[in-house]
Amino acid sequence: EVQLVESGGGLVQPGGSLRLSCAASGFTLSDHYMDWVRQTPGKGLEWVGRTRDKVNSYTTEYAASVKGRFTISRDDSKNSLSLQMNSLKTEDTAVYYCARDLFVGGSYYFDYWGQGTLVTVSS
C-alpha cells in the first residue's frame, strides 16, 4: 500500500527556517517524480515544487514564490523526501502536502498525497 507521511511542521518566526520530511512507503521513491503542494488556511491549493526521478537526475522545478528560498531533496536510501524552507515569510503559512506523481496520459498527475503538515510563520 502506498503511503506518504509528512512531518516537521510547526511554528517558526519570520526569517527562520524549517525542514519538512515526507516518508514514503509501498513504492520505490527513485522511480517517481515527487511534488510539494501547499494550502493556506481556508484557501486554495498552490504548487510549490517538483523533483524528477532518478532517470531524470532528480532535477527540480519551483514556483516563483519560493524559488531561491526552498529546496527539495530526497534520500532514496531512506525512501524520504524533504523540503528545506529558508527565509520564511508570513505568507508561507500553510498546510504542506507531498504528492507522488504518476506518468499517465502523456503527463504527470498526483496520484497519492500525504495527510499534510501545518507550517505557521508568525512572530
Place this chain on the structure above:
Amino acid sequence: DIQMTQSPSSLSASVGDRVTITCRASQGIRNDLGWYQQKPGKAPKHLIYAASSLQSGVPSRFSGSGSGTEFTLTISSLQPEDFATYYCLQHNSYPLTFGGGTKVEIK
C-alpha cells in the same frame, strides 16, 4: 504563468442532481488537466487525468471533457459522499497551477 479560472466558486445541489464544473485555461494546455476532490481536513484525491480519463477506483458518475482551454467535470448523479471542493490542475507547463476551487454544498 497559465491562469486557471474555475466556475462556479460554489454551488448548492441535491442528491441525484447532475453537476457541471468548468475550468478555463488562459492559454492552450492540450489535455494536460487533472481534477481533484478535497473533503474538509483531508488531502485532495485524484479523480481524472488527461482531461477525460477516470483514475482507477473512481466511480463512473464522474466524467471529464475538454481540450485546449475549456474543460468540464461532470457528476451525473450527485451522491452524499460527493459533497466536497473540486479543483482543476494544469500539468502542461511550469508553474503547475490550480483553479480556485468549486465547493459543492447540500441544497
